[in-house]
Amino acid sequence: MAASLLAFAYPASAQDALRSEQVKSGSETYARHCAPCHGPRMADPEGAPDLRKFPRDQRERFLTSVSKGKNSMPPWGDLLKPDEIDALWAYVAAGGKN
Numbered sequence: 001m002a003a004s005l006l007a008f009a010y011p012a013s014a015q016d017a018l019r020s021e022q023v024k025s026g027s028e029t030y031a032r033h034c035a036p037c038h039g040p041r042m043a044d045p046e047g048a049p050d051l052r053k054f055p056r057d058q059r060e061r062f063l064t065s066v067s068k069g070k071n072s073m074p075p076w077g078d079l080l081k082p083d084e085i086d087a088l089w090a091y092v093a094a095g096g097k098n
């Protein structure tokens with residue numbers, strides 16, 4: 001949390017540019033693989049949790065749940081590359097903007 005606040009405190013930095021690239025590619029991956037259950041742009045999920053409420057300080061949990069799956073959620077680790085899952089996290093942590 002502190003780290004992400006720090007990142008936002010430096011506008012127009014290379015890190016911000018990278019971040020917005022990630023959010024964009026994350027939103028595309030999300031639309032393709034996650035929206036059917038978690039809802040378009042994370043709104044109105046169908047039987048899956050509302051990812052807008054996923055705790056922003058639990059990146060590790062996100063990466064683990066997404067790559068290994070959780071209960072009725074399928075694992076994505078074989079289908080998506082680690083950097084794609086990272087981009088999904090950037091998208092989710094940004095609250096579904098973009």
Ligand code: HEC
Nearest residue numbers: 033034037047048049061062065066070071072073076088
């Ligand atoms: C087939 C429907 C389905 C799809 C597709 C799906 N999910 Fe899920 N997801 C679920 C369900 C159901 C849960 C609730 C699992 C539980 O806690 O029992 C869940 C839970 C989660 C959680 C919370 C895990 C936790 O630790 O509590 C995250 C994060 C998540 N999904 C991300 C994603 C992402 C990112 C994608 C796209 C790559 C995705 N999901 C695609 C059904 C789906």
